Amino acid sequence: GQQVMQIPQYQHVQEGEDFTTYCNSSTTLSNIQWYKQRPGGHPVFLIQLVKSGEVKKQKRLTFQFGEAKKNSSLHITATQTTDVGTYFCAASTGGSQGNLIFGKGTKLSVKP
């Protein structure tokens, strides 16, 4: 079945450093969503990307959708301890019902 590969699996950074997680698919995607899960919590929707080459920003977070709509990235500038958690991409190829395929996530830890 379709898979979405997400790297890295883990990332440890010093507070203030930047962080990036990448999401790749072998097939063209209809759209991609990003979710954040805090330790002990549940996934929470962050943003959605739909257009080829789209870039969206939320404060220190920058989300990109590749030109070929097969990859995406999330970049956090100057990490803070509140950024700790696991970041998931979730992709859809469209179709009649549009269920999502989740990547395995990147677990971010931030050392103060």
Add this chain to the structure above:
Amino acid sequence: DAGVIQSPRHEVTEMGQEVTLRCKPISGHDYLFWYRQTMMRGLELLIYFNNNVPIDDSGMPEDRFSAKMPNASFSTLKIQPSEPRDSAVYFCASRRGRASNQPQHFGDGTRLSIL
């Protein structure tokens, strides 16, 4: 507005016992999803419903797992008999509309431990 409500939050039981997990989706959401999350396998889609009808149950691991949605405001996921390898966090999520570009809203999950 109330979010997705799951119960129980935690369940510890012995293998062989029946386990029932419950979910109340957000009012007005017509899609409901059941996920299982483990360290090894990540977040796996088990089954999802549209207007109370199961659409895709290909993610259900085996016949020990069953899910129902008797009405728009309630769904259950049942494991009978339970096994230690079923230990995981089970999430329910709901969504409004058929388009895949609508966000999914997750409940707090049920942390299940089978001894």
